[in-house]
Amino acid sequence: MSKFLFCVPDIDECKPPISVYCGLNAACQNVQGSFHCHCNPGYKLLSGDTQFENSNENTCQKTTSSKTNRDTEELQRVVEKFESLLTNDTPWAMGEKREVASRATTLLQTVESSALETALKSPEQKIQKIHNSTVAIETLVVTDNCSEEGKVFSLNTYMNSVDIRCDDIVQENVKGPTAIAFISYSSLGNIINATFFEEANGKDRVYLNSQVVSAAIGPERNTSLPKSVILTFQHVKMKPSSEKAICVYWKSMNEGGQWSSDGCFLIQANKSHTICNSTHLSSFAVLVALTNQEEDPVLVVITYVGLGLSLLCLLLAALTFLLCKAIQNTSTSLHLQLSICLFLAHLLFLTAIDQTKIKLLCTIIAGALHYLYLASFTWMLLDGLHLFLTARNLTVVNYTSVSRFMKRLMFPVGYGVPALIVAISAASRPSLYGTPTRCWLHTDKGFVWTFLGPVCTIFSINLAFFLMTFWIVKNKLSSLNRDVSTLQNTRMLTFKATAQLLILGCTWCLGVLQVGPAARVMAYLFTIINSLQGVFIFLVYCLLSQQVRKWFREIMKSKPESETYTLSTRFGANSRPSEGGVFSQSN
Structure with a gap:
């Protein structure tokens, strides 16, 4: 839409290149969808009319009255x-x-x-x-x-x-x-x-x-x-x-x-x-x-330290999801893709959010951030859907058609839907990617809602999934008596559903609440919690998993055993160290 289209929808015939000529002692007056001529002050038409269409009708005469x-x-x-x-x-x-x-x-x-x-x-x-x-x-x-x-x-x-x-x-x-x-x-x-x-x-x-x-x-x-x-x-x-x-x-x-x-x-x-x-x-x-607000140095430090820790934890989480065979399933695949998208988004944010000198580069960075953060939220949505299906099919989730359905659905939705949103946004308003101070979405014309709109929608859907999951889990807990294993799985599922909603959903609402007297407090809460999302993901999905902790212990135990085996084979079974120690040299 061209600028000023709302207010000047017609052609101004009184201005170049048309410039309607009304004749001597007359001027052109543009009106909506048309124009007319009128006599200059001190002149009037012989007919007594106030306007005419062209110079041929001009009979403007100087008024005889004073x-x-x-x-x-x-x-x-x-x-x-x-x-x-x-x-x-x-x-x-x-x-x-x-x-x-x-x-x-x-x-x-x-x-x-x-x-x-x-x-x-x-x-x-x-x-x-x-x-x-x-x-x-x-x-x-x-x-x-x-x-x-x-x-x-x-x-x-x-x-x-x-x-x-x-x-x-x-x-x-x-x-x-x-x-x-x-x-x-x-x-x-x-x-x-x-x-x-x-x-x-x-x-x-x-x-x-x-x-x-x-x-x-x-x-x-x-x-x-x-x-x-x-x-x-x-x-x-x-x-x-x-x-x-x-x-x-x-x-x-x-x-x-x-x-x-x-x-x-x-x-x-x-x-x-x-x-x-x-x-x-x-x-x-x-x-x-x-x-022209100066950046709060404390918030800057919190952002860099928090995102730095998150990058490390997201990298460890991704390696855990890839290498720990005991936990590999559909849920792990969802967490892996979420970790990858958040890792890339945080890394790009830390290194390139303020690269505004080259307009094209800043536009590309803003588009990439738009896509990566939307992809992260889409994987959160898929994770919420999977938690709901898991609660409904608690004991057979990985062996039923639900698992096959998720495997077919998750990659086209997880990466395709954000790509479609960014493609439509970039095609309609490419100039609004990047601001003078940040490589992010411009607030003009409500363009930032191409990100906030999907985020609010995903949060609302995830909230619905959480409530349904909580209701199903509550019913299952009341019906369980002796099955200790299923009881523990159900409780862990409840904890993960709650953590997912709070850590990966509700925290973003703090960004919207940064208005009024509480703006500063909300800014600190938003910065702290969101910059540590990677830490929370590693804590909830890795460190709190019994299978992952067991895998970590096995890795730690295998390291000294391998070193002992290497030294033993090097010196032989019956060899003895010299008086100066294993690494001493004879004269």
């Missing part, structure tokens, strides 16, 4: 009055923050009311425009009660614009014409700047990166709308991709006023423009937040 000039001069006086108030630096510089906010609120409302009042004095002068170095105003009067269904008006000042439906301008409780005023202030943002944004995170640097604009309809200044308006802002300076745009409006309060994001939503943002929509009319701006 009323239009008076209206324009009145609007000019509004601009000059605002300019005089704004350029008087003393009240702004000397006043407290609350006083400055209160003065700004009064000023904004005064300009809006004056512009609407001036426009409604001359309803036949449908469009009026005026601007100087500090403020630009465009007004539009609607008199036809929106006879054209779905008609949208676009007003532009200082490269900012507002798109509003005709139905939203016309006020049902008002007889006669209605008007909309759109105002851009070139320097007001220097006064009511980002310091008036109370919702800002203390760790984020926020600044105002647009002009302040106002949109109002009259004669009654209704603010709430049945449908949202679209606002397009040109940035004061280019916005880096690492910075986040925030759409805000000026909220008047008893304390004066402040910037708020309530009812304002971001549609699209690039380096030069931001598009917002709002469910009400007010004064608006775009704030930009640059999250």
Whole structure:
């Protein structure tokens, strides 16, 4: 989807390469799906109409009455009055923050009311425009009660614009014409700047990166709308991709006023423009937040130490699953694939997560991490399914059709499903693999949900498997009396099901809970537990297994025996060491 598709779905015939020519003393006005021509201020058609289609219909003549000039001069006086108030630096510089906010609120409302009042004095002068170095105003009067269904008006000042439906301008409780005023202030943002944004995170640097604009309809200044308006802002300076745009409006309060994001939503943002929509009319701006939090050195140490231990334990676990013949079955195969995927994911995370200098390389690393972590979760899901089937078929799981079914299913699902998700994600949004600071998924357009969505789904399914497994095991325990071996297997199965859900599932929920006052605590818990997943896997599936411990003891015993055998064969059965010892040399 191309940028700004939501707001500019049609071709602007008034701009190059088309540039419709309306004739002398006339201008082109683009509307949704079409365009029209209208006479410049101070001119009107001989027919009395307000618009026409092409230059052949242009009969724009200078009005003989001085009323239009008076209206324009009145609007000019509004601009000059605002300019005089704004350029008087003393009240702004000397006043407290609350006083400055209160003065700004009064000023904004005064300009809006004056512009609407001036426009409604001359309803036949449908469009009026005026601007100087500090403020630009465009007004539009609607008199036809929106006879054209779905008609949208676009007003532009200082490269900012507002798109509003005709139905939203016309006020049902008002007889006669209605008007909309759109105002851009070139320097007001220097006064009511980002310091008036109370919702800002203390760790984020926020600044105002647009002009302040106002949109109002009259004669009654209704603010709430049945449908949202679209606002397009040109940035004061280019916005880096690492910075986040925030759409805000000026909220008047008893304390004066402040910037708020309530009812304002971001549609699209690039380096030069931001598009917002709002469910009400007010004064608006775009704030930009640059999250520049320094990494917590303690969390960094925990991450590297934890992942280092996990890599070692995952390697030992994989070797155990491969070499210990006594435990090799379907469950071991699932644990082996899980260990391999987590090992590769953790290794790539440690060595390449911050390799952002080469964009293509960073994209490949982000895609690989996306795939490996999704594959790890998919193997967790298969393990949960196998635990459930094992509980249901406790004594014959490795000799029934269940085992054959799992063997046929696990590799296509375990590696195929993550590959399909990553392929679709990469094909739809390849540019969102990699951020300016990390080789991971970008948060723009909700792209990170290509990972979080499957993870939440897998966790929910595994939770269902766990509850069913627990219920089945509980019934089996109540029915077992003398079969000690089956009783032990059932209890171990219950323990593994619980450990699997907590270690490989619930811990990831801590990442979602890193908000609000508990964010720091959750960050530490998430980092500690998730970085030690490999240690937990080795502990639960290897060290707590009686067969694996027996295999480890046999390996440890076989080593000194082999050394004794080597020394015995080297010196002979009847040979004796010299007085200087076995390794002494004769003179």
